[in-house]
Amino acid sequence: MxxxxxxxxxxxxxxxxxxxxxxxxxxxxxxxxxxxxxxxxxxxxxxxxxxxxxxxxxxxxxxxxxxxxxxxxxxxxxxxxxxxxxxxxxxxxxxxxxxxxxxxxxxxxxxxxxxxxxxxxxxxxxxxxxDMFGKQPFYQVTESQYNQLVPKKKQISGSRGPGKVTIKQINRLISESENTPNIFTPKSDEFKNELQLDELVRWLIFYENVSGVTDKTKIETADKFSASAGWLYRxxxxxxxxxxxxxxxxxxxxxxxxxxxxxxxxxxxxxxxxxxxxxxxxxQLPPTNIAALYTTWSRLLHIDWSEHGQPTIFSAALPIFDSDDVFIEPMTTWREDKKTGHYHPAVKTLRSLGMAMWRNFGEYVKVNSNGSDHEAGIVDWLRYLKDEDKSKDKIIRGSLITLASVALISDGNATSQAPAAEVYDDMRINADVLFDPDKDKALHWPSRIEDMIQLTQIVGSDYWHFAANVAVIRNIEIRPFANQLSAQFYQGLNKPFKDWLSHLTNQDDRDQKSNEWREFLHKYVIDVAGEVMQTSSSRDIGGFVDVNGIIDKNKGPVNIFTVTNRLRYQVQVHMSQY
Known part of the structure; x- marks a missing residue:
């Protein structure tokens, strides 16, 4: 080169x-x-x-x-x-x-x-x-270092040897191996393995964070280990x-x-x-400091530039540390293993692809004022900044905080974990609301917000069952139809809820603001159910007699009107409980 x-x-x-x-x-x-x-x-x-x-x-x-x-x-x-x-x-x-x-x-x-x-x-x-081409090149190892650390049969010479990973695999917009072509990519086959040097640097850093598990080469260790995905990917x-x-x-x-x-x-x-x-x-011990955690390599990479100025990249997997209770990581939500009592980072999957961030509010934020919940570290850090801010011109207090989430989601295949989707979401909330010091659960804003989210989820479940009942009347597959309508239901709620959340203040009357959301939610679910009714056919109107009690335990006539009335009743009951 x-x-x-x-x-x-x-x-x-x-x-x-x-x-x-x-x-x-x-x-x-x-x-x-x-x-x-x-x-x-x-x-x-x-x-x-x-x-x-x-x-x-x-x-x-x-x-x-x-x-x-x-x-x-x-x-x-x-x-x-x-x-x-x-x-x-x-x-x-x-x-x-x-x-x-x-x-x-x-x-x-x-x-x-x-x-x-x-x-x-x-x-x-x-x-x-x-320096990308220094004696110790950036985020890389030299050929001799690579050969000293991998088994003898995995050693390389120049651009020859096993363990190659192509540019089009490191480029996560493509993520294509030699064996599995990716048709829907932003580059044609001719240019998939070409990158400008500045772009290569960006993908190099990214790959160390979100590598999959297809590597056949690993560093040599006394005990065997499985190649792990990059830490950020998890x-x-x-x-x-x-x-x-x-x-x-x-x-x-x-x-x-x-x-x-x-x-x-x-x-x-x-x-x-x-x-x-x-x-x-x-x-395989977790890092004890943030700089080490943020620069953790998932792969030992060597780049050879000997052939026609184009890079040949070799990759060897490194052992990763266990993810249990790695609370030094501030940028994740946590899930508790009920059997062991340990916490491990939550992972975004294709099944949760359509679930907006606000619906998991309690995973990001401590909603229980007694401190029993384990919130995201970055939220705890912002709480600390607010508590430590004693100046007159407040930095955190009274300001709107945007919590954002961006995840590269794998295909779920245990042998590859290739990227399948990227999802971004955020929510804005006043710091005084987010870190409301009131110990009274009835007045504590995060607890109130979580209550409204739980109510929304319950009403969402009511709507899913309504959609499932409509599918029964129409004699179509229940789950695909109900899931589709449910996804549309929540999609329509995303902006209204985020707007409601961002406009809350500590001076607001909790009951009044909660009632605002309840009233909006009640009208919304009735309206979207009405839209389904507007598409009714004669079959929906005629319905059938539910002799087997599939929908109605009273085994009476069932049609679009009866299932809509059932939805109205269930929503009314659940509204009265919050």
């Missing part, structure tokens, strides 16, 4: 949207951190790719600002090596005192609306680790979305030490050698 220089710190590779012009730009790492306040958002090939890049950027910021304050001065409670800019913790300082300093740094940075020069200094110090991601890229980075910049997270950071590029990193991974 003619061009053998590409450094992520100075060469443009990150796609952003300019806030003033709304035009797309491609910038370097240093340029991005200097001007993050001037960009509205990341703008890569996929929203889920943007999330992987966001976490990569946060790894840098977490590393830097856990060592240096907003004045670019090292914290007193750290011993920092002037050459490496790496830190050791002084054990004399307590977690509470450290967190006070860290919050001051966060607060000063947020109010200044820009990052400081220490980020540039750090990137310049580690620029050799961000989450139901949630993050805070700001008005600018700077705000988004700051709202997700978790600067806090505690039970689950060490403040001493170690991103992958700070390991002394690749062997040291791989030996750590062989232990």
């Amino acid at each position: 003619a061009h053998k220089q590409f450094n992520l710190t100075t060469d443009p590779w990150i796609k952003v949207l300019d806030k003033a012009t709304n035009q797309e730009q491609t910038v370097s790492l240093i340029e991005l951190f200097k001007n993050a306040q001037n960009y509205s958002q990341l703008s890569g090939e996929m929203r889920s790719q943007d999330l992987a890049i966001l976490r990569f950027l946060l790894a840098i910021l977490t590393t830097v600002y856990s060592r240096y304050d907003a004045n670019d001065e090292a914290y007193d409670w750290l011993n920092i090596n002037d050459d490496t800019m790496q830190a050791d913790l002084d054990e004399e300082f307590e977690a509470g005192e450290i967190n006070t300093y860290l919050h001051e740094t966060w607060d000063h940075l947020y109010r200044s609306k820009h990052f400081t020069n220490i980020v540039t200094k750090y990137l310049q110090r580690y620029s050799d680790k961000f 989450l139901n991601p949630v993050f805070a979305d700001g008005d600018t890229l700077f705000q988004t980075l700051m709202l997700n910049l978790v600067l806090k030490t505690g039970e689950h997270a060490s403040i001493v950071q170690q991103p992958v590029w700070e390991y002394s050698t690749i062997d040291a990193y791989v030996n750590d991974r062989k232990k």
Whole structure:
């Protein structure tokens, strides 16, 4: 390849949207951190790719600002090596005192609306680790390192050897293996394995986060292990979305030490050698710091450029740590294993593809004021920022917070886990409502919101059974028809509920606002049932006598009118219970 220089710190590779012009730009790492306040958002090939890049950027910021304050001065409670800019913790300082300093740094940075020069200094110090063609190429290993870590029969030479992964497989818009063509792709066969260098960098970072499980090559270990999907691929991601890229980075910049997270950071590029990193991974222990978590490799990758300037990529699976109780991860919701009592990250699947974020409100937010629920870490972090904000011009209190979710969903095939869909959703809510301190369940906003969601789900179930009854009358397949109408029912509720949620304030009368939603929901379900009635045929009107009690236990006549009246009755009963 003619061009053998590409450094992520100075060469443009990150796609952003300019806030003033709304035009797309491609910038370097240093340029991005200097001007993050001037960009509205990341703008890569996929929203889920943007999330992987966001976490990569946060790894840098977490590393830097856990060592240096907003004045670019090292914290007193750290011993920092002037050459490496790496830190050791002084054990004399307590977690509470450290967190006070860290919050001051966060607060000063947020109010200044820009990052400081220490980020540039750090990137310049580690620029050799961000060079795609350096002695230790970025997010890659050399051929000799690769061969030392894989079994002898899996070793490579130049562009020859097993374990190849093609560009079109790393490009998650295509995700095509040599054996299974993907017909519906944005590129023709001729160009599927071609990428510009800046795009390759983006997909390289993304692939380490969302690789599937098709790899035939693994690193050599004493005990056998199964190739795992990338860590981000195994989450139901949630993050805070700001008005600018700077705000988004700051709202997700978790600067806090505690039970689950060490403040001493170690991103992958700070390991002394690749062997040291791989030996750590062989232990299969969860990372103890966010920078390590956000830069976790799922694959050992080597890129050979010897043939016609086009890359040949080799991939070897690395062991992954167990996902139980990895509460250091802030960007996921959690599910409890009732048998073991452990929590593991929730995973978005094709079955839950159409379920809007607000319907799982209680998975993201602590709705029980007694603290028994395990909420998403990023929500807990925002709660902490609100509680710690003692200034007159509040940053979090009183502001609208956008919680967003973007997930790349696999096909569910255990042997491939190829991407099948990408889904994005969000919900906006006033911070004072989200973090309502009222202990009275009747007045506690999150509890009230969850009640309204539960009522909506119950009414949604009533509507599904109505649709199922209509299917029986029409003598068509019940489940496909009822599921289709149910999906349309919830689709029509998404905007109204999100609007209702975003307009709530702590000054509102809880009963009045709850009644507003109840009244809207009641009218809505009757209206959509009426639309079904308008499509009635003579068969629907005539109906049949339900002698077997399929629909009506009284075994009487059943038609579109009787099942609609049944729906009205059930909705009325359930409305009275909330």
